[in-house]
Amino acid sequence: MVSAVIVAGGKGERMGYDIPKQYINIKGREILAITLDAFESCESIDEIILVVPESYIDFCLKNIVEKYCFKKVKKVVKGGLSRQESVYNGLLNCNPHCEVVVIHDGVRPFIQENIIQKSIEGAKKFGACAVGVYVKDTIKVVDDEKFIVSTLKRDELISIQTPQTFKYDLILKSHEYAKQNNITATDDCALSEGYGCKVKIIEGDYFNIKITTREDIIIARAIYDSLLKNFKEEQNENWSRL
Ligand SMILES: Nc1ccn([C@@H]2O[C@H](COP(=O)(O)OP(=O)(O)OP(=O)(O)O)[C@@H](O)[C@H]2O)c(=O)n1
Numbered sequence: 001m002v003s004a005v006i007v008a009g010g011k012g013e014r015m016g017y018d019i020p021k022q023y024i025n026i027k028g029r030e031i032l033a034i035t036l037d038a039f040e041s042c043e044s045i046d047e048i049i050l051v052v053p054e055s056y057i058d059f060c061l062k063n064i065v066e067k068y069c070f071k072k073v074k075k076v077v078k079g080g081l082s083r084q085e086s087v088y089n090g091l092l093n094c095n096p097h098c099e100v101v102v103i104h105d106g107v108r109p110f111i112q113e114n115i116i117q118k119s120i121e122g123a124k125k126f127g128a129c130a131v132g133v134y135v136k137d138t139i140k141v142v143d144d145e146k147f148i149v150s151t152l153k154r155d156e157l158i159s160i161q162t163p164q165t166f167k168y169d170l171i172l173k174s175h176e177y178a179k180q181n182n183i184t185a186t187d188d189c190a191l192s193e194g195y196g197c198k199v200k201i202i203e204g205d206y207f208n209i210k211i212t213t214r215e216d217i218i219i220a221r222a223i224y225d226s227l228l229k230n231f232k233e234e235q236n237e238n239w240s241r242l
């Protein structure tokens with residue numbers, strides 16, 4: 001059984017709106033709903049555990065899960081103070097038969113189904129698999145006064161995204177190990193690396209952005225338009241081929 005833990009338990013402080021950024025509307029659909037669409041329609045996903053701030057559980061059930069009839073969402077559970085705590089609570093709420101778990105940010109709405117699928121295959125084969133893209137800029141290390149200390153080798157640098165997909169027991173143990181040893185990290189790969197696990201990277205997609213600050217909303221609207229346009233063109237092509 002494959003579970004998806006979608007973490008949407010953050011407050012979106014860097015976005016600075018009154019509502020958490022996962023509920024911002026992009027061309028008529030909430031960011032979180034667009035993210036859930038991809039997982040709902042991915043055949044390999046058996047259940048979705050949605051993690052949201054406690055005060056948003058009822059709101060989310062009514063205005064996202066029921067409104068769009070997301071049938072695979074089996075539980076909406078409370079998040080924690082950090083992303084790490086939110087993921088951990090998501091993991092604890094997965095079905096007991098879960099073998100592989102796909103962990104994804106609720107604010108990465110442009111994830112493509114084929115990438116979710118490849119990450120599941122990667123986790124089955126390697127135990128841990130994450131999606132990433134090569135960085136396009138040259139990356140510098142700076143000191144406290146912002147003078148350059150060194151230049152990193154770009155062909156060794158990956159910008160890590162989600163999904164990050166794992167054999168369930170492995171990621172649960174990685175989180176528990178981190179908790180016992182007061183280890184914190186901004187992603188789940190780092191926790192499984194800390195537990196001694198090798199994580200395989202698969203090529204992601206530059207469109208799979210994390211909506212973090214206000215300029216990302218402008219970019220997200222453009223991506224949504226472009227993906228929708230491609231989808232319509234593909235449908236027209238299929239239609240004309242019939
Ligand atoms: N306590 C938290 C913090 C973050 N997240 C989720 O983790 C993902 C990536 O986090 P980030 O972009 O940092 O979101 P926020 O924490 O909401 O943003 P900010 O740091 O600006 O407040 C988001 O889907 C977010 O909702 C979570 O589930 N629980």
Ligand SMILES: C[C@](O)(CO)[C@H](O)COP(=O)(O)O
Pocket residue numbers: 083105160161162186187188210
């Ligand atoms: C998990 C993640 O999206 C991978 O890029 C990222 O680490 C989340 O970081 P944030 O600090 O919650 O923005």
